[in-house]
Amino acid sequence: MKAVHFGAGNIGRGFIGLLLSQAGYEVCFIDVNEELVSELKARGEYPVTLASEGRETTVVKGITALNSATEPEAAARAVAEADLVTTAVGVNILKFIAGTIAEGLKLRLQADSAPLHIIACENAIGGSTQLKEHVYGKLNDETKQKADQWVAFPDAAVDRIVPLQQHEDRLKVVVEPFYEWAVDRSQMFENYTPVEGIHYVDRLEPYIERKLFTVNTGHCSAAYVGFLQGYETIQDAMKEETVAGHVRAVLAETGAALIHKHGFDPSEHQAYIDTILERFRNPALTDEVSRVGRSPIRKLSPGDRLVSPAMLAFESGLPYKSLSKTMAAALLFDVPEDPESVELQASVRNIGASDTASQYTGIAGEHPIMGELMEQYEALKADIDSR
Numbered sequence: 001m002k003a004v005h006f007g008a009g010n011i012g013r014g015f016i017g018l019l020l021s022q023a024g025y026e027v028c029f030i031d032v033n034e035e036l037v038s039e040l041k042a043r044g045e046y047p048v049t050l051a052s053e054g055r056e057t058t059v060v061k062g063i064t065a066l067n068s069a070t071e072p073e074a075a076a077r078a079v080a081e082a083d084l085v086t087t088a089v090g091v092n093i094l095k096f097i098a099g100t101i102a103e104g105l106k107l108r109l110q111a112d113s114a115p116l117h118i119i120a121c122e123n124a125i126g127g128s129t130q131l132k133e134h135v136y137g138k139l140n141d142e143t144k145q146k147a148d149q150w151v152a153f154p155d156a157a158v159d160r161i162v163p164l165q166q167h168e169d170r171l172k173v174v175v176e177p178f179y180e181w182a183v184d185r186s187q188m189f190e191n192y193t194p195v196e197g198i199h200y201v202d203r204l205e206p207y208i209e210r211k212l213f214t215v216n217t218g219h220c221s222a223a224y225v226g227f228l229q230g231y232e233t234i235q236d237a238m239k240e241e242t243v244a245g246h247v248r249a250v251l252a253e254t255g256a257a258l259i260h261k262h263g264f265d266p267s268e269h270q271a272y273i274d275t276i277l278e279r280f281r282n283p284a285l286t287d288e289v290s291r292v293g294r295s296p297i298r299k300l301s302p303g304d305r306l307v308s309p310a311m312l313a314f315e316s317g318l319p320y321k322s323l324s325k326t327m328a329a330a331l332l333f334d335v336p337e338d339p340e341s342v343e344l345q346a347s348v349r350n351i352g353a354s355d356t357a358s359q360y361t362g363i364a365g366e367h368p369i370m371g372e373l374m375e376q377y378e379a380l381k382a383d384i385d386s387r
Helices: 010-022 034-043 072-081 091-108 127-136 141-150 205-228 241-262 266-280 289-293 307-315 321-331 339-351 353-361 368-386
Strands: 002-006 026-031 045-050 057-061 063-067 084-087 116-120 156-159 173-175 180-184 199-201
Touching: 002 010, 002 072, 002 091, 010 026, 010 045, 010 057, 010 084, 010 173, 010 180, 026 034, 026 072, 034 045, 034 063, 063 072, 072 091, 084 091, 091 116, 091 127, 091 141, 116 127, 156 205, 180 205, 205 241, 205 266, 205 289, 205 307, 205 321, 205 368, 241 266, 241 307, 241 321, 307 321, 307 368, 321 339, 321 353, 321 368, 339 353, 353 368
Parallel strands: 002 026, 002 084, 026 063, 045 173, 084 116, 180 199
Antiparallel strands: 045 057, 156 180
């Protein structure tokens, strides 16, 4: 079995590529980083180490790679011949890989074809659906009709912490032991071949929102508040009760909203929260605050990990004070190496914090959440100015 995976970065190699290889697939990575692609081609393997007490290492073998920028025809042929296509490139990059996938589908659909599943493994709600829109935008009507018969884009929820890292072996990846990969089987063809390690579910939204509003919301809450406290890593920040207590309060708010919406069992969801908090504290990981907090504009956008659960809580008549504090802290995330942080800080200087918050969150200035957000912002700003 052949799998094509777009994105040969740490998540691609340390999570998706690892699981696909363990499930029996020959994996072809497609990327535009020529040094990375060349080394994967030359070696045909790479090591993945678990951030655990035993530091167990698995060598992923039988892999290859292609550069879609310099080898577009070969990349398209790989898609045409694949039994499964996956991505881990970042939701904003999906539109850039859509052309290669579209060319591959054109080749594939010229003759009788076997069903193909294309799964976007991104931190986004409806990632595969978004990818399908980008791909279909590059197909004519006849090819779209064939694709409707032979190609499916099931949405997925993925969860594994893979921090920024540098090793003497540039292909080596260190990942946490925990992972979750859920796929919506209602969007798949019947008689699909299950992949070991994937959890197939009938309704994906609860899993996506549980992960996004717990792992991602909690992670960036630790980053933004930890940044204001001067911490460089999530692990060090979570040792401080000011930070850990805030993260617990945030996850209590998102948990209440998720339980209200999806009917999760409260004790089971609390156990899930406790597991997430332990993952953030994992001493075998070193996860930089600057990495977890990067791209604050995206994280503050409507529908993402902060605004969406805050609006859900508000609409459900539930608390959102701690979520508002995280959003306020995000407005104070000042990292010159992060382009979105630079843009955000420039906006605060030019039009003020309130208008900036409304512009990027989509929350009206007179909305109660905005009122709470600005109250939290002024308190945090006063604390910074008093130091």
